[in-house]
Amino acid sequence: MLLVEDKNTHLEHLEDDIINNGFDGGKNAIAFLESLKDMLAGNSTSKLNVTTKWDGAPAIVCGPSPENGKFFVGTKSVFNKTPKVNYNIQDIRNNHEGPVANILRECLQYLSGLGMKEILQGDLMFTSSGKKLTTYKDGSGKSETMISFQPNTIVYMVPENTPFGRKIKNSKLGIVFHTTYKGRSFDKMNAKFGANVSKLRRTPNVWFDDASYKDVSGNATMTIGETQQLQKIINMASGSLKQSKELLNKIKTEKNTLSIGVQLKTYLNSFIRAATDLPSTTETATNFKNYYAEKTQKEIDRVKTDASKQKYQTIQDTGIKFIDEHNKSIYMACATYKSLQRAKKVIIDKLNKAKSIGTFKRDGNGLKATNPEGYVAVDKKGKAVKLVDRLEFSIQNFTAAKNWEG
Secondary structure, X not given: OOXXXXXXXXXXXXXXXXXXXXXXXXHHHHHHHHHHHHHHHOOOOOOOEEEEEOOOOOEEEEEEOOOOOOEEEEOHHHHOOOOOOEOOHHHHHHHOOHHXXXXXXXXXXXXXXXXXXXXXXXXXXEOXXXXXXEEEEOOOOOEEEEEXXXXXXXXXXXXXXOHHHHHHHHOOEEEEEEEEXXXXXXXXXXXXXXXXXXXXXXXXXXXXXXXXXXXXXXXXOOOHHHHHHHHHHHHHHHHHHHHOHHHHHHHOOOOOOOOHHHHHHHHHHHHHHOOOOOOOHHHHHHHHHHHHHHHHHHHHHHOOOHHHHHHHHHHHHHHHHHHHHOHHHHHHHHHHHHHHHHHHHHHHHHHHHHOOOEEEEEEOOEEEEOOOOEEEEEOOOOOEEEEOOHHHHHHHHHHOOOOOOO
Protein backbone atom coordinates (compact mmCIF):
# COMPACT_ATOMS: atom_id res chain seq x y z
CA MET A 1 0.00 0.00 0.00
CA LEU A 2 1.47 3.33 -1.05
CA LEU A 3 0.52 6.80 0.08
CA VAL A 4 0.93 9.34 -2.71
CA GLU A 5 1.98 12.84 -1.65
CA ASP A 6 3.94 15.69 -3.17
CA LYS A 7 6.74 15.03 -0.68
CA ASN A 8 7.10 12.92 2.44
CA THR A 9 5.65 15.60 4.67
CA HIS A 10 4.64 15.68 8.31
CA LEU A 11 2.06 13.07 9.27
CA GLU A 12 -0.55 13.99 11.88
CA HIS A 13 -1.53 12.02 14.97
CA LEU A 14 -4.75 10.04 14.59
CA GLU A 15 -6.71 11.99 17.22
CA ASP A 16 -5.70 15.36 15.73
CA ASP A 17 -7.68 14.51 12.59
CA ILE A 18 -10.86 15.84 14.24
CA ILE A 19 -9.24 19.29 14.67
CA ASN A 20 -7.55 19.35 11.28
CA ASN A 21 -10.35 17.90 9.15
CA GLY A 22 -13.51 18.21 11.21
CA PHE A 23 -16.24 15.59 11.18
CA ASP A 24 -14.77 13.82 8.15
CA GLY A 25 -11.44 13.66 9.95
CA GLY A 26 -13.16 11.99 12.89
CA LYS A 27 -14.82 9.45 10.61
CA ASN A 28 -11.43 8.80 9.02
CA ALA A 29 -9.83 8.22 12.45
CA ILE A 30 -12.60 5.82 13.46
CA ALA A 31 -12.31 3.93 10.17
CA PHE A 32 -8.59 3.46 10.84
CA LEU A 33 -9.31 2.18 14.34
CA GLU A 34 -11.91 -0.27 13.02
CA SER A 35 -9.46 -1.59 10.41
CA LEU A 36 -6.65 -1.88 12.96
CA LYS A 37 -8.98 -3.71 15.34
CA ASP A 38 -9.94 -6.17 12.60
CA MET A 39 -6.30 -6.67 11.61
CA LEU A 40 -5.24 -7.45 15.17
CA ALA A 41 -8.26 -9.72 15.68
CA GLY A 42 -7.08 -11.75 12.70
CA ASN A 43 -10.22 -11.28 10.58
CA SER A 44 -9.26 -8.31 8.48
CA THR A 45 -10.27 -8.20 4.83
CA SER A 46 -9.09 -4.63 4.31
CA LYS A 47 -5.73 -3.80 2.77
CA LEU A 48 -4.47 -1.78 5.69
CA ASN A 49 -0.71 -1.42 5.79
CA VAL A 50 1.06 -0.75 9.09
CA THR A 51 4.70 0.31 9.29
CA THR A 52 6.96 0.76 12.28
CA LYS A 53 8.35 4.22 13.00
CA TRP A 54 12.09 3.74 13.48
CA ASP A 55 13.74 6.50 15.48
CA GLY A 56 16.53 7.12 12.98
CA ALA A 57 18.27 10.33 12.00
CA PRO A 58 18.92 12.01 9.74
CA ALA A 59 16.53 11.18 6.90
CA ILE A 60 18.54 10.03 3.86
CA VAL A 61 17.28 10.33 0.27
CA CYS A 62 19.22 8.37 -2.35
CA GLY A 63 19.04 6.58 -5.68
CA PRO A 64 19.37 7.34 -9.40
CA SER A 65 18.88 11.03 -10.16
CA PRO A 66 15.74 11.76 -12.21
CA GLU A 67 17.76 14.30 -14.17
CA ASN A 68 20.85 12.32 -15.23
CA GLY A 69 20.51 8.78 -13.85
CA LYS A 70 23.61 9.09 -11.65
CA PHE A 71 23.53 7.78 -8.10
CA PHE A 72 23.15 10.52 -5.48
CA VAL A 73 22.72 10.89 -1.73
CA GLY A 74 21.29 13.73 0.31
CA THR A 75 19.04 14.77 3.14
CA LYS A 76 15.55 16.21 2.62
CA SER A 77 17.41 19.26 1.29
CA VAL A 78 17.40 17.55 -2.13
CA PHE A 79 13.88 19.01 -2.32
CA ASN A 80 14.96 22.57 -1.50
CA LYS A 81 14.24 25.34 -3.99
CA THR A 82 17.96 25.07 -4.71
CA PRO A 83 18.45 21.30 -4.30
CA LYS A 84 21.46 19.98 -2.38
CA VAL A 85 22.15 16.86 -4.45
CA ASN A 86 25.43 15.01 -3.89
CA TYR A 87 26.96 12.84 -6.61
CA ASN A 88 30.49 12.87 -5.23
CA ILE A 89 32.62 13.92 -2.26
CA GLN A 90 33.14 17.43 -3.64
CA ASP A 91 29.38 17.99 -3.80
CA ILE A 92 29.12 16.99 -0.13
CA ARG A 93 31.91 19.47 0.76
CA ASN A 94 30.07 22.21 -1.13
CA ASN A 95 26.59 21.49 0.26
CA HIS A 96 27.11 20.32 3.84
CA GLU A 97 29.34 20.56 6.88
CA GLY A 98 29.76 19.02 10.30
CA PRO A 99 28.31 15.62 11.31
CA VAL A 100 25.86 15.43 8.42
CA ALA A 101 28.69 15.81 5.89
CA ASN A 102 30.57 12.91 7.48
CA ILE A 103 27.40 10.80 7.41
CA LEU A 104 26.73 11.56 3.76
CA ARG A 105 30.27 10.53 2.81
CA GLU A 106 29.61 7.08 4.25
CA CYS A 107 26.18 6.93 2.63
CA LEU A 108 27.70 7.78 -0.74
CA GLN A 109 30.35 5.09 -0.33
CA TYR A 110 28.15 2.24 0.87
CA LEU A 111 24.61 2.86 -0.42
CA SER A 112 25.90 3.13 -3.98
CA GLY A 113 26.55 -0.62 -3.80
CA LEU A 114 22.87 -1.55 -3.41
CA GLY A 115 22.07 -1.25 -7.11
CA MET A 116 19.13 1.07 -6.54
CA LYS A 117 16.69 1.47 -9.45
CA GLU A 118 14.44 4.04 -7.79
CA ILE A 119 14.74 6.88 -5.30
CA LEU A 120 14.15 5.87 -1.69
CA GLN A 121 14.07 7.72 1.59
CA GLY A 122 15.10 6.06 4.81
CA ASP A 123 16.02 6.77 8.42
CA LEU A 124 19.71 6.27 9.12
CA MET A 125 20.23 3.91 12.06
CA PHE A 126 24.01 3.81 12.36
CA THR A 127 27.32 4.42 10.60
CA SER A 128 30.64 2.67 11.16
CA SER A 129 31.39 4.80 14.23
CA GLY A 130 27.85 4.73 15.62
CA LYS A 131 27.84 1.22 17.12
CA LYS A 132 29.35 -0.10 20.31
CA LEU A 133 29.40 -3.18 22.49
CA THR A 134 27.24 -2.78 25.60
CA THR A 135 26.81 -5.10 28.56
CA TYR A 136 23.14 -5.05 29.47
CA LYS A 137 21.80 -6.49 32.72
CA ASP A 138 18.08 -7.26 32.73
CA GLY A 139 15.72 -7.15 35.70
CA SER A 140 16.70 -10.65 36.82
CA GLY A 141 20.38 -9.70 36.95
CA LYS A 142 21.35 -11.67 33.84
CA SER A 143 24.05 -9.95 31.74
CA GLU A 144 24.39 -10.11 27.97
CA THR A 145 26.72 -8.47 25.47
CA MET A 146 24.74 -6.37 23.01
CA ILE A 147 25.43 -4.36 19.88
CA SER A 148 23.93 -0.94 20.54
CA PHE A 149 23.32 2.16 18.45
CA GLN A 150 21.48 5.40 19.15
CA PRO A 151 20.65 7.45 16.05
CA ASN A 152 18.26 9.79 17.87
CA THR A 153 16.33 9.36 21.14
CA ILE A 154 15.94 5.58 21.33
CA VAL A 155 18.85 3.22 22.00
CA TYR A 156 18.56 0.03 19.92
CA MET A 157 20.25 -3.14 21.14
CA VAL A 158 20.72 -6.57 19.57
CA PRO A 159 22.39 -9.59 21.24
CA GLU A 160 25.89 -9.89 19.81
CA ASN A 161 25.91 -13.67 19.44
CA THR A 162 22.85 -13.98 17.18
CA PRO A 163 22.62 -13.97 13.37
CA PHE A 164 20.97 -10.54 13.52
CA GLY A 165 23.59 -9.24 15.93
CA ARG A 166 26.47 -10.47 13.79
CA LYS A 167 24.93 -8.86 10.72
CA ILE A 168 24.66 -5.51 12.51
CA LYS A 169 28.17 -5.84 13.95
CA ASN A 170 29.75 -6.49 10.55
CA SER A 171 27.85 -3.73 8.71
CA LYS A 172 29.33 -0.30 8.12
CA LEU A 173 25.95 1.40 7.83
CA GLY A 174 22.33 0.68 8.74
CA ILE A 175 19.19 2.24 7.24
CA VAL A 176 15.43 1.57 7.21
CA PHE A 177 13.72 2.64 3.98
CA HIS A 178 10.10 3.79 4.14
CA THR A 179 9.30 6.06 1.18
CA THR A 180 9.64 5.86 -2.62
CA TYR A 181 9.89 8.87 -4.93
CA LYS A 182 8.99 9.19 -8.59
CA GLY A 183 9.16 12.19 -10.90
CA ARG A 184 11.10 13.76 -13.76
CA SER A 185 12.88 16.31 -11.58
CA PHE A 186 13.52 16.92 -7.89
CA ASP A 187 10.98 19.75 -7.72
CA LYS A 188 8.23 17.57 -9.20
CA MET A 189 8.69 14.44 -7.11
CA ASN A 190 5.74 12.49 -5.72
CA ALA A 191 6.27 10.46 -2.55
CA LYS A 192 4.76 7.01 -2.12
CA PHE A 193 4.66 5.70 1.41
CA GLY A 194 6.38 2.32 1.35
CA ALA A 195 9.60 0.93 -0.10
CA ASN A 196 10.27 -2.33 -1.94
CA VAL A 197 13.71 -3.42 -0.75
CA SER A 198 13.48 -6.98 -2.08
CA LYS A 199 15.36 -6.09 -5.27
CA LEU A 200 18.20 -4.23 -3.56
CA ARG A 201 21.59 -5.93 -3.64
CA ARG A 202 22.59 -7.46 -0.30
CA THR A 203 26.09 -6.44 0.70
CA PRO A 204 27.99 -7.06 3.97
CA ASN A 205 28.60 -3.31 4.29
CA VAL A 206 24.95 -2.29 4.66
CA TRP A 207 22.18 -3.58 6.88
CA PHE A 208 18.87 -2.38 5.46
CA ASP A 209 15.20 -3.17 5.86
CA ASP A 210 11.82 -1.71 5.05
CA ALA A 211 9.58 -0.37 7.80
CA SER A 212 6.69 -2.80 7.36
CA TYR A 213 5.23 -4.13 10.60
CA LYS A 214 6.23 -7.71 11.27
CA ASP A 215 4.73 -9.83 14.06
CA VAL A 216 7.73 -12.11 14.41
CA SER A 217 6.67 -13.08 17.94
CA GLY A 218 3.11 -14.14 17.16
CA ASN A 219 1.98 -12.20 20.27
CA ALA A 220 0.16 -9.33 18.59
CA THR A 221 -3.28 -10.91 18.19
CA MET A 222 -6.26 -9.61 20.15
CA THR A 223 -8.52 -11.94 22.12
CA ILE A 224 -12.30 -11.78 21.75
CA GLY A 225 -12.53 -9.91 25.04
CA GLU A 226 -9.87 -7.37 24.02
CA THR A 227 -11.62 -6.84 20.70
CA GLN A 228 -14.97 -6.23 22.38
CA GLN A 229 -13.46 -3.76 24.85
CA LEU A 230 -11.77 -1.85 22.03
CA GLN A 231 -15.04 -1.77 20.09
CA LYS A 232 -16.76 -0.13 23.09
CA ILE A 233 -14.19 2.68 23.11
CA ILE A 234 -14.54 3.17 19.34
CA ASN A 235 -18.34 3.33 19.73
CA MET A 236 -17.95 6.02 22.39
CA ALA A 237 -15.78 8.07 20.03
CA SER A 238 -18.31 7.67 17.23
CA GLY A 239 -21.21 8.78 19.44
CA SER A 240 -19.57 11.95 20.74
CA LEU A 241 -18.20 12.74 17.28
CA LYS A 242 -21.73 13.01 15.88
CA GLN A 243 -22.65 15.49 18.62
CA SER A 244 -19.66 17.71 17.86
CA LYS A 245 -19.99 17.65 14.06
CA GLU A 246 -21.13 21.27 13.65
CA LEU A 247 -18.36 22.66 15.86
CA LEU A 248 -15.58 20.59 14.28
CA ASN A 249 -16.63 21.61 10.78
CA LYS A 250 -16.62 25.28 11.84
CA ILE A 251 -13.13 25.27 13.29
CA LYS A 252 -11.33 22.94 10.87
CA THR A 253 -10.52 25.67 8.34
CA GLU A 254 -9.26 28.20 10.88
CA LYS A 255 -5.60 29.14 10.43
CA ASN A 256 -5.23 32.30 12.50
CA THR A 257 -3.00 31.72 15.52
CA LEU A 258 -5.66 32.92 17.97
CA SER A 259 -8.58 31.14 16.30
CA ILE A 260 -10.57 28.61 18.32
CA GLY A 261 -9.42 25.70 16.12
CA VAL A 262 -5.71 26.47 16.33
CA GLN A 263 -5.89 27.22 20.05
CA LEU A 264 -7.87 24.04 20.81
CA LYS A 265 -5.17 21.95 19.14
CA THR A 266 -2.42 23.89 20.95
CA TYR A 267 -4.31 23.47 24.22
CA LEU A 268 -4.61 19.70 23.82
CA ASN A 269 -0.95 19.45 22.83
CA SER A 270 0.02 21.44 25.93
CA PHE A 271 -0.73 18.37 28.05
CA ILE A 272 1.75 16.39 25.96
CA ARG A 273 4.39 19.06 26.46
CA ALA A 274 3.74 18.87 30.19
CA ALA A 275 4.04 15.05 30.05
CA THR A 276 0.62 14.55 31.59
CA ASP A 277 -2.60 12.80 30.61
CA LEU A 278 -5.66 14.82 29.71
CA PRO A 279 -7.84 15.31 32.81
CA SER A 280 -11.50 14.29 32.85
CA THR A 281 -13.55 15.35 29.84
CA THR A 282 -15.43 17.91 31.95
CA GLU A 283 -12.20 19.45 33.25
CA THR A 284 -10.56 19.39 29.82
CA ALA A 285 -13.49 21.18 28.20
CA THR A 286 -14.01 23.69 31.04
CA ASN A 287 -10.35 24.65 31.31
CA PHE A 288 -10.12 25.43 27.61
CA LYS A 289 -11.99 28.70 28.20
CA ASN A 290 -9.44 29.75 30.83
CA TYR A 291 -6.57 28.72 28.55
CA TYR A 292 -7.97 30.77 25.67
CA ALA A 293 -8.55 33.81 27.89
CA GLU A 294 -4.96 33.67 29.18
CA LYS A 295 -3.46 33.30 25.70
CA THR A 296 -5.42 36.23 24.28
CA GLN A 297 -4.75 38.36 27.37
CA LYS A 298 -1.02 37.93 26.79
CA GLU A 299 -1.49 39.46 23.33
CA ILE A 300 -3.51 42.35 24.76
CA ASP A 301 -0.78 43.03 27.33
CA ARG A 302 2.00 42.65 24.77
CA VAL A 303 0.92 45.38 22.33
CA LYS A 304 1.37 49.08 23.12
CA THR A 305 -1.16 51.12 21.15
CA ASP A 306 -4.82 51.48 22.07
CA ALA A 307 -5.82 50.39 18.57
CA SER A 308 -3.83 47.16 18.85
CA LYS A 309 -5.16 46.47 22.33
CA GLN A 310 -8.71 46.95 21.08
CA LYS A 311 -8.03 44.59 18.17
CA TYR A 312 -6.97 41.76 20.49
CA GLN A 313 -9.71 42.59 23.01
CA THR A 314 -12.27 42.07 20.24
CA ILE A 315 -10.64 38.75 19.32
CA GLN A 316 -10.78 37.67 22.95
CA ASP A 317 -14.41 38.71 23.45
CA THR A 318 -15.50 37.02 20.23
CA GLY A 319 -13.63 33.82 21.08
CA ILE A 320 -14.96 33.56 24.64
CA LYS A 321 -18.49 34.20 23.40
CA PHE A 322 -18.04 31.39 20.86
CA ILE A 323 -16.79 29.02 23.58
CA ASP A 324 -19.75 29.86 25.83
CA GLU A 325 -22.22 29.30 23.00
CA HIS A 326 -20.65 25.97 22.00
CA ASN A 327 -19.69 24.58 25.42
CA LYS A 328 -21.61 21.32 24.91
CA SER A 329 -20.04 20.77 21.48
CA ILE A 330 -16.58 21.50 22.89
CA TYR A 331 -17.26 18.93 25.62
CA MET A 332 -18.20 16.36 22.96
CA ALA A 333 -15.15 17.22 20.86
CA CYS A 334 -12.90 16.70 23.90
CA ALA A 335 -14.71 13.43 24.67
CA THR A 336 -14.07 12.26 21.10
CA TYR A 337 -10.41 13.26 21.32
CA LYS A 338 -9.95 11.34 24.58
CA SER A 339 -11.73 8.23 23.25
CA LEU A 340 -9.60 8.24 20.10
CA GLN A 341 -6.50 8.48 22.29
CA ARG A 342 -7.66 5.58 24.47
CA ALA A 343 -8.42 3.34 21.48
CA LYS A 344 -5.09 4.23 19.87
CA LYS A 345 -3.24 3.34 23.08
CA VAL A 346 -4.89 -0.10 23.19
CA ILE A 347 -3.76 -0.75 19.62
CA ILE A 348 -0.21 0.53 20.19
CA ASP A 349 0.17 -1.64 23.28
CA LYS A 350 -0.80 -4.69 21.24
CA LEU A 351 1.45 -3.78 18.29
CA ASN A 352 4.37 -3.32 20.70
CA LYS A 353 4.23 -6.99 21.67
CA ALA A 354 5.72 -7.91 18.29
CA LYS A 355 8.91 -5.85 18.39
CA SER A 356 11.96 -7.70 17.04
CA ILE A 357 14.73 -5.47 18.39
CA GLY A 358 15.47 -4.17 21.88
CA THR A 359 14.55 -0.52 22.43
CA PHE A 360 15.76 1.53 25.40
CA LYS A 361 15.96 5.08 26.71
CA ARG A 362 18.78 6.64 28.68
CA ASP A 363 17.93 8.13 32.05
CA GLY A 364 19.91 9.15 35.13
CA ASN A 365 20.31 5.50 36.12
CA GLY A 366 21.44 4.16 32.74
CA LEU A 367 19.28 2.31 30.22
CA LYS A 368 15.57 1.71 30.69
CA ALA A 369 13.51 -0.55 28.42
CA THR A 370 11.01 1.37 26.28
CA ASN A 371 8.72 0.78 23.31
CA PRO A 372 9.27 1.56 19.62
CA GLU A 373 8.58 5.16 18.65
CA GLY A 374 5.26 4.26 17.06
CA TYR A 375 3.59 3.19 13.83
CA VAL A 376 2.04 4.57 10.66
CA ALA A 377 -1.18 3.12 9.25
CA VAL A 378 -2.02 3.53 5.55
CA ASP A 379 -5.41 2.53 4.15
CA LYS A 380 -6.27 1.30 0.67
CA LYS A 381 -7.14 4.84 -0.43
CA GLY A 382 -3.68 6.08 0.50
CA LYS A 383 -4.68 7.97 3.64
CA ALA A 384 -2.20 7.72 6.50
CA VAL A 385 -2.14 8.50 10.22
CA LYS A 386 0.56 8.35 12.89
CA LEU A 387 0.13 6.06 15.90
CA VAL A 388 2.45 7.26 18.67
CA ASP A 389 2.22 7.07 22.44
CA ARG A 390 2.57 10.82 22.73
CA LEU A 391 3.26 10.90 26.45
CA GLU A 392 6.24 8.62 25.93
CA PHE A 393 7.72 10.09 22.75
CA SER A 394 6.16 13.34 21.59
CA ILE A 395 7.39 15.24 24.63
CA GLN A 396 10.93 14.36 23.52
CA ASN A 397 10.20 15.57 19.98
CA PHE A 398 8.81 18.86 21.29
CA THR A 399 11.90 19.51 23.40
CA ALA A 400 14.79 17.67 21.72
CA ALA A 401 17.48 19.65 19.95
CA LYS A 402 17.72 18.77 16.28
CA ASN A 403 21.29 18.08 15.25
CA TRP A 404 20.72 17.47 11.56
CA GLU A 405 20.75 20.25 9.03
CA GLY A 406 18.28 20.22 6.16
